Amino acid sequence: xxxxxxxxxxxxxxxxxxxxxxxxxxxNQTRYCYQSxxxxxxxxxxxxxxxxxCNYFKRVFTSICPxxxxxxxxxxxxxxxxxxxx
Amino acid sequence: MAxxxxxxxxxxxxxxxxxxxxxxxxxxxxxxxxxxxxGQMMMGLFFNKYTHRYLLEGQLIELIWxxxxxxxxxxxxxxxxxLIYILDETINPLxxxxxxxxxxxxxxxYSDFKNIEFDSYLIPQTDMKNSSFRLLDVDNRMTIPYLxxxxxxxxxxxxxxxxxxxxxxxxxxxxxxxxxxxxxxxxRTGLMFGQCSEICGANHSFMPIVxxxxxxxxxxxxxSTMIEI
Amino acid sequence: xxxxxxxxxxxxxxxWPILASLSALILMSGIIKWFHFYNHSLLMIxxxxxxxxxxxxxxxxxxxxxxxxxxxxxxxxxMRWGMILFITSEVFFFISFFWSFFHxxxxxxxxxxxxxPPKGIMTxxxxxxxxxxxxxxxxxGITVTWAHHSLMENNYKQSTQGLMMTVILGLYxxxxxxxxxxxxxxxxxxxxxxxxxxxxxxxxxxxxxxxTTFLAVCMARHMKNHFSQIHHFGFEAAAWYWHFVDVVWLxxxxxxxxxxx
Numbered sequence: 001x002x003x004x005x006x007x008x009x010x011x012x013x014x015x016x017x018x019x020x021x022x023x024x025x026x027x028n029q030t031r032y033c034y035q036s037x038x039x040x041x042x043x044x045x046x047x048x049x050x051x052x053x054c055n056y057f058k059r060v061f062t063s064i065c066p067x068x069x070x071x072x073x074x075x076x077x078x079x080x081x082x083x084x085x086x
Numbered sequence: 087m088a089x090x091x092x093x094x095x096x097x098x099x100x101x102x103x104x105x106x107x108x109x110x111x112x113x114x115x116x117x118x119x120x121x122x123x124x125g126q127m128m129m130g131l132f133f134n135k136y137t138h139r140y141l142l143e144g145q146l147i148e149l150i151w152x153x154x155x156x157x158x159x160x161x162x163x164x165x166x167x168x169l170i171y172i173l174d175e176t177i178n179p180l181x182x183x184x185x186x187x188x189x190x191x192x193x194x195x196y197s198d199f200k201n202i203e204f205d206s207y208l209i210p211q212t213d214m215k216n217s218s219f220r221l222l223d224v225d226n227r228m229t230i231p232y233l234x235x236x237x238x239x240x241x242x243x244x245x246x247x248x249x250x251x252x253x254x255x256x257x258x259x260x261x262x263x264x265x266x267x268x269x270x271x272x273x274r275t276g277l278m279f280g281q282c283s284e285i286c287g288a289n290h291s292f293m294p295i296v297x298x299x300x301x302x303x304x305x306x307x308x309x310s311t312m313i314e315i
Numbered sequence: 316x317x318x319x320x321x322x323x324x325x326x327x328x329x330x331w332p333i334l335a336s337l338s339a340l341i342l343m344s345g346i347i348k349w350f351h352f353y354n355h356s357l358l359m360i361x362x363x364x365x366x367x368x369x370x371x372x373x374x375x376x377x378x379x380x381x382x383x384x385x386x387x388x389x390x391x392x393x394m395r396w397g398m399i400l401f402i403t404s405e406v407f408f409f410i411s412f413f414w415s416f417f418h419x420x421x422x423x424x425x426x427x428x429x430x431x432p433p434k435g436i437m438t439x440x441x442x443x444x445x446x447x448x449x450x451x452x453x454x455x456g457i458t459v460t461w462a463h464h465s466l467m468e469n470n471y472k473q474s475t476q477g478l479m480m481t482v483i484l485g486l487y488x489x490x491x492x493x494x495x496x497x498x499x500x501x502x503x504x505x506x507x508x509x510x511x512x513x514x515x516x517x518x519x520x521x522x523x524x525x526x527t528t529f530l531a532v533c534m535a536r537h538m539k540n541h542f543s544q545i546h547h548f549g550f551e552a553a554a555w556y557w558h559f560v561d562v563v564w565l566x567x568x569x570x571x572x573x574x575x576x
Contacts, residue, residue: 029267034425083428
């Protein structure tokens with residue numbers, strides 16, 4: 001994960017991504033994506049939006065989740081129809 | 087890609103495909119041994135005149151032809167199990183690339199840096215160059231850095247598709263609502279071709295996959311130009 | 316009939332198998348029509364014809380058994396095995412619904428927010444009507460055993476009473492289930508919870524109604540003196556079936572109503 005997302009030009013050191021997570025050792029990574037999305041929003045709810053360490057989860061779920069899923073969940077949260085516990 | 091007159095597996099471009107090829111050869115060897123053995127016995131049965139009215143059972147021979155196939159199967163099962171766990175292994179990857187199967191094209195997302203999204207459509211015969219491969223090339227190729235661990239995340243938007251690159255030893259179903267992971271590394275630079283491998287509707291045959299494996303340095307350049315677009 | 320030299324029952328020609336098959340066809344088409352066009356006219360025709368055929372077929376069987384004496388000891392052994400295998404198949408029928416319930420509830424999908432019960436589902440309080448229903452069914456298990464023992468001891472009056480009470484308890488159970496369905500805040504189309512809840516408890520409810528009918532028929536036959544103290548397999552089959560329905564309810568109560576809420 002790039003520490004600075006807007007940094008240009010990119011270098012080889014910027015090639016970083018979400019690490020292997022032993023909670024999700026299988027081919028099915030659906031829950032790695034979803035759990036990171038939940039963790040990010042729980043983290044922000046508890047520690048406030050300015051708390052930098054929360055962004056770790058955000059980088060994980062942006063790397064892992066299909067963008068369409070994230071957009072769908074964001075809409076659901078705005079409309080109050082998100083089924084997860086944040 | 088598969089070239090003229092090739093009937094067997096494609097040449098491997100990744101360590102996993104190399105292992106898969108070895109396993110294939112190993113299993114094929116056992117198969118040939120069994121076929122010759124059974125064929126020889128069949129021929130022997132066809133062309134002999136021996137009869138034995140009172141031969142009703144043979145415990146020893148039954149024991150042998152029960153245990154021997156069991157041992158043979160173990161010799162296939164153990165390397166197979168070893169391979170299936172190696173294929174599932176995720177070493178900490180360098181990048182994650184997402185691909186979503188649609189009717190009928192693949193879309194790719196690189197979200198580790200800035201968000202890069204593009205669709206990858208087949209180049210129709212009317213638009214293609216004489217030098218390109220018919221029904222196999224796409225307008226936007228998926229680019230990867232070679233000799234680096236790549237994590238592919240595969241899903242679908244409508245029906246089940248399957249993302250496949252034979253020379254990398256990769257074939258993963260793209261299922262709506264589910265995210266599948268596979269990890270691979272490319273041994274060399276070049277182009278790898280594949281096709282959707284799960285019947286997904288009318289244009290199932292016309293949503294190929296092209297992977298462009300280039301050096302990490304050029305990959306960074308490619309990524310940077312993609313961000314600017 | 317009198318000069319046969321074997322204990323088996325070779326059945327006479329009967330119109331019911333073909334008619335029952337045809338009405339099953341109509342019933343199934345009626346269900347499809349109902350599901351797709353919200354029109355239950357064909358379903359009602361199929362249902363009525365099926366009920367009429369069932370009535371007449373079983374009336375014929377009870378005549379063969381009681382009046383013609385065709386149900387010898389050997390024949391009843393065949394029927395015992397038949398009933399055992401039928402109930403076994405019913406057990407597996409319910410296992411499939413429990414399987415889907417546990418599949419959905421032990422690791423809830425991300426579409427449910429990984430919650431069980433899913434958000435927005437107001438589950439029933441297991442210690443209210445469901446607990447009462449458990450007591451009703453357990454009591455009915457006692458009364459049906461009482462009826463059975465009275466029958467074996469040639470006590471006509473007490474076996475009538477036992478059967479009567481079992482049937483009444485069965486009806487009361489169905490009434491309470493119907494009331495609870497009516498009060499429910501969720502429907503069969505509300506997430507995996509609603510689907511597995513109503514499919515499992517609904518099929519159980521149908522089985523209770525069938526079991527109650529079976530017992531009521533036995534009661535009517537008993538009052539016409541069809542049963543003797545040594546020959547009453549119809550009643551025993553009904554009792555087995557009733558115990559099976561009872562056990563399914565206990566599993567439903569423990570896993571869906573209690574653990575699942």
